[in-house]
Amino acid sequence: MKRLTIWHTNDIHSHLEKWPRIFTFLREKRLAMQGDLFFDIGDFIDRMHPYTEGSMGQGNVALLNALPYDAVTIGNNEGAALGHAELAHLYDDAVFPVVCCNVYEDQAQTELARFAKGHIYIQQEGVKIAIIGATACFTEYYESLGWGIEEPIQAIKREVSKVQADVTILLSHLGLPLDEKIATEIPEIDLILGGHTHHLLEHGKEVDGTLLAAAGRWGEYVGEVTLEFDEIAGRLVSKQARVHAVSDFPAPVDEENQIKAFREQGEAELSQKVVALPHQLEHNWFKSSEISELFHEAACEWTGADTFLTNAGIYMTDLPTGIVTAYDIHQLLPHPLNFIVLSMTGIELGVLIQEIAEKESELRDIPLRGFGFRGEVFGAILTKRMTFDVALNVALWDGAVIEPDKIYRIATHDTFVYAPFFPIIKRVAVKEVYTPELLRDVMTWKLKEKYDEGGQMK
Secondary structure: OEEEEEEEEOOOOOOOOOHHHHHHHHHHHHHOOOOOEEEEOOOOOOOOOHHHHHHOOHHHHHHHHHOOOOEEOOOHHHHOOOOHHHHHOOOOOOOOOEEOOOEEOOOOOOOEOOOOEOEEEEEEOOEEEEEEEEEOOOHHHHHHOOOEEOOHHHHHHHHHHHOOOOEEEEEEEOOHHHHHHHHHHOOOOOEEEEOOOOOEEEEEEEEOOEEEEEEOOOOOEEEEEEEEEOOOOOOEEEEEEEEEEHHHOOOOOOHHHHHHHHHHHHHHHOOOEEEEEOOOEOOOOOOOOHHHHHHHHHHHHHHOOOEEEEEHHHOOOOEOOEEEEHHHHHHHOOOOOOEEEEEEEHHHHHHHHHHHHHHHHHHOOOOOOEOOEOOOOOOOEEEOOEEEEOOOOEEEEOOEEOOOOOEEEEEEEHHHHHOOOOHHHHHOOEEEEEOOOOHHHHHHHHHHHHEOOOOOEO
16 A cells, blocks of 8 residues: 655744744654655745744745745735735745646736746656645735736636646645535545635545645644555545644754744844834823824825724834834734725715724724734724714714715725624725735834934924
8 A cells, every 4th residue: 555645734824933843843754755745735924923024925935945845835925915026026946836726927817927836746656646726815905916816716627627647636725615615516636735714624524525634823733644545556545634733742952042033033134224203102902092193194194094993902012212123113013914995885884883882892802813913902993083972872973973975985904804893894895905015014104204314203
């Protein structure tokens, strides 16, 4: 019986405190020279970490090279959180192929993105393996960044029709519900290595004969899949999946130094002076602050919106008196968040204000994770110009009754659009995504506009 072992990671999100153990464990498997295969399923990078921010992901690619991995696909943190040029050149020095069949050079979708291949083949002990990759279809983001993005299932079906192999594996940064649908609709796929929804399948999951495997999030687990083949015909006869807790791996002797070095290297890359401040700008998670007031002004100027809706928990630190560096601003706003402007009718705006009034106390202290948010707690909802009169049970704009047919432009960010806090936001038809600048880029612009090199207000 021939046996093939596959090791896979997904959604590490630059949790580089886990990387020394992951790398040591996988490197031992690589050096054993047993023909094992190694795949990453995307969101290996996350610009919350200064090492990633300082190198625009190039440092993370170097980490993948060091194993090296046999192939990767991209997640939304590679594809939609970098500028066009940064993604176009992210893998210039990669020693592994990037497999992704649904990202294109432009919206015409005539040519796959130059950094990607629709599929590759790997020959292992007489077994021909086809590897296909696909990523989540964040249309507004990819198109605003100058890429094209295709609905993944039709792209995967087309790619599957092209391959001829003994085994077909999909690297899927699409999420568990879509992986289950693909397993049902595309039976030619033998194994789906998944990610995106941070699901952990401790022993895999079989759906209509296809094995699904996934290793959770943040480098907490490494996945292992074993495929067994008939010795003579080379036919796949069994599939098994399991995961390994990274916390159980032995720590390399220099683990702390490696983790410290990642952060210090990132901080050094971001050490350039941005501005000088005459006094400290303070943040507060539970009410408005000098930082939130300044950023509200910046958001409205940058987007031309009427107001800015956010949660106070996005502001993570104060800004110090004196020199402020790019690292300081990164620590203040570590989130990979973009502005999104909602064009809302007065009726929709009224519903939003009422939904906020009903849920703000519930949300205030929750330790939110995901949806682009990289903070500790959600914090207060900051809603300048928008209020709700409980006594009269009416939503107000600037203290007055809202005009039902008027269009109001409300700036917010990914967290409010993709998290299900306020259902009316999902129903808003017109949403403008502002890329490639993240929130911290706009804060940098605003600080430079407001203060001179000597720290005096202009």
